[in-house]
Amino acid sequence: MKRFIGVLALALVAALALTACGNDAGNGSSSSSSEFNDADVTFAQSMIPHHEQAVEMAKMAASHASTAEVKDLAAKIEAAQGPEIKTMSVWLKAWGKDVPSGGSMGGMNHGSDGMPGMMTNADMMSLDSSDGAAFDRMFLTMMIEHHEGAVEMAKTEQADGKNPDAIALAKKIEADQTAEIAVMKDLLKS
Template identity: 60%
Template sequence: MRKTLAAALVAASLLTLAACGNEDDSGSAAGHNDADVAFAQQMIPHHQQAIEMAQLAETRAQSPDVKDLAADIEAAQDPEIETMTGWLDSWGEEAPGEGGHGEHDMSSDDMAGMMTEEEMADLEGSSGSAFDQMFLTMMIEHHQGAIEMAQTEQAEGEFPDALALAEEIESAQTEEIQTMQELLKP
């Protein structure tokens, strides 16, 4: 189920990206507002951190379910970063972390659900079942922050593709939170 969802999200993101690429430059800046820009500029580093966390699971997680979930998160969020970066470029706005994954332009206090450097170091320093527990707990909080950001975009944004992506993020991450809560049960 999760792999199917991730595949659907990747396909939807790629279609969105392809659609953005077909717009001519004269109309690409139309139809967006400050909320759309803020959504993309904040969600990019938010997704980058989720990918960093997911990549740690490859070598540190004990549970195959945690490893699969982490792979699904990475597969879904990497294309979304590319899509949002494309929007920002077409709008003449700077994309955060232009230097690559892992460079966050905002402190973790600026966005809901972001982990601190200390929390990330703790996660990186753990392994086995302790990693699984920490990863799931932290990723639930991280996803809740992304859902808040997606809900704000849906309430305040106007760019149709950003509104659609925000809806997809809210839906997919709500489902992943339910999965993670199940995985945390003894």
């Protein structure tokens, strides 16, 4: 009888250990590798180059913008979207999917894949060649359109995605960028 109870206890410990290992994938950041679908992959693979373009535009503001408000907003955009790019890249690697390779000005074929809100190469060159108040107006107008595209993509992920972390990021992107759109519209009025 003692031997039977010992074997039973050992089996119980083994079963609990296996259950604990199985549950780790569903918690926190580990869930990025657990469950995902095509919508999650499309979201990450599309949002990375979309964010990269926004960061590229935001970097221009440091030397081209005329107002502290535009420079501060651009710095905030860059600070938020840089880490999000890294997060989505980690997810794609964990999912065994391709991570889009972006680049600096001219390295990306802007707007070629029909993503909402993406600027063309000509738009980007025009923005880079402007400065002062003209840059501020162009930057705000283009970034509003760019953010509206990101919000549209984030809503699609929330409706169609499966991965909890990707859906949570989509909600954050929608909230953050909707708030920034309101700020940019106010700046355009002033």
